[in-house]
Amino acid sequence: MSEKQPTNPNRRTPFSDAFRSFIPQGWAPYDTTPLTRLPAAEAARARRAAISAQFPGERLVVPAGGFKVRSNDSDYRFRPHSAFAHLSGLGTDREPDAVLVLEPVPAGSADEPGVDGGHRATLFFMPRAPREAEQFYADARYGEMWVGQRESLEEMHQLTGLDCAPSGELAESLAKEADTVRVRVLRDADADVTAQVDSIRAAATGTQTTGEQSAEERREAELAADAELATALSELRLVKDAFEVQQLREACEATARGFEAVVADLPEALRRGRGERWVEGVFGLHARHAGNAVGYDTIAASGDHACTLHWIRNDGDLREGDLLLLDAGVELDTLYTADVTRTLPVSGRFSEAQRRVYEAVLEAQEAAMAVIRPGVAFAEVHRAAITVIATRLEEWGLLPVSAEESLSEEGGQHRRWMVHNTSHHLGLDVHDCARARTENYRDGVLAEGMVITVEPGLYFKSTDLLVPEELRGIGVRIEDDVLVTADGYENLSAMLPRTPDDVEAWMAPLLGR
Secondary structure, three states, rough: OOOOOOOOOOOOOOOOOHHHHHHOOOOOOOOEEEEEEEEHHHHHHHHHHHHHHHOOOOOOEEOOOOOOEEEEOOEEOOOHHHHHHHOOOOOOOOOOOOOOEEEOOOOOOOOOOOOOOOOEEEEEOOOOOOOHHHHHHHHHOOOOOHEEEEEOHHHHHHOOOOOEEEEHHHHHHHOOOOOOOOOOEOOOOOHHHHHHHHHHHHHHHHOOOOOOOOHHHHHHHHHHHHHHHHHHHHOOOOOHHHHHHHHHHHHHHHHHHHHHHHHHHHHHHHHHOOHHHHHHHHHHHHHHHOOOOOOOOOOOEEEEHHOOOOOOOOOOOOOOOOEEEEEEEEEEEOOOEOOOEEEEEOOOHHHHHHHHHHHHHHHHHHHHHOOOOOOOHHHHHHHHHHHHHHHHHHHOOOOOOOHHHHHHHHHOHHHHHHOOOOOOOOOOOOOOOOOOOOHHHHHHHHOOEEEEOOOOOOEOOOOOOOOOHHHHHHHHHHOOOEEEOOOOOEEOOOOOOOOOHHHHHHHHHHHHO
């Protein structure tokens, strides 16, 4: 593995003068063929204009973030902050330590190149260094010999349509007119950039003599302003544009192909042992090949493990007669991810008890989908699903009270067997728009262009003595990604079967039966 810690003497060998003079020689010139604009770049312009309209006259600082340490001097693969990706159009592995700055422009500048709404967007990043520079051969984070050929300023402009500047000019840009221009920063994206902004603010307020605010009050106001930016950037993603919808549709299609590959390899997963890991690996292979990677850690839960909601250890065996709960999604190179769950009989056919639980969950999911349309409360989707769940639990004699009582604010007993909510927003993040205000998310209403999951479940742990023995160890969840349309919804992941009969019919040829 490469390293980015220059202080580790055991991992660095000094470069001789002879090497330094030799290394720049004999390289072919860089290809100057113009680069094709990134797929998300055009859509990103409209998003920048939308956020510009919310903060006129203010400088907005949106970092991509940097590498996260995995262990010692080895990093996790880089993924930019979702807000940065949303506004820049940059996706896979781009662009560590970059910062997008939206600089307010005078009125009447809207038609100028590079101006989106009332702001000019500039991408500050580390461009490709010349081959005679030490960075070319010695920098494990940016050096071409370590991480591959990087873009020049002009090439990055071609890819994104953004004005581009080297990272070294960021500090001067942030400090410009800091005593008169209000600055907001996305605080959680990059601690170093946030600290830089805070330092500039402190220096600027130190030159002011109004005395109207104490230092503590100014600090609270700055934090509140930054929080407002984070919320606005999150809420900007609540309604997806046409590009985003198409990306999510493609992510679902790629995910469906991954599920098919898993089913086809179930016999091998059974044969090898530790089959949950085999399932995870097969899906991960397809996710990495079709897109960037998995959008979140795959849940490959067999048997009683399916009753653990976030089972990502995936170290168990698959057994004939058990169910496999597979919750997985492909993240595309643009970073949009699917989030789909299917509960599959490992043998290819449901038992009577498994089918009974499965059909109850499917009924709950269909009830939830039936209410989806613009203007409906987001919470109504969950209410529709959980009403079915509570009713079936009452019919099976599991609830200590009536379904109606359990569904009341004073009840909740049904949550023993479905403790999670039915839906969340989906997009660049698997749990997208998390910083949105409660009144616009949990207490909000559905709007055309929103994409949410619908994922009811029932989980009967093997240790649950309130459950009949034949149901113990059965966990079922069915999850689809749903687009709110003008008059209802579209199930983006409908290419994967949902009814038990269709699941069995789909699995049979894949299993060679």
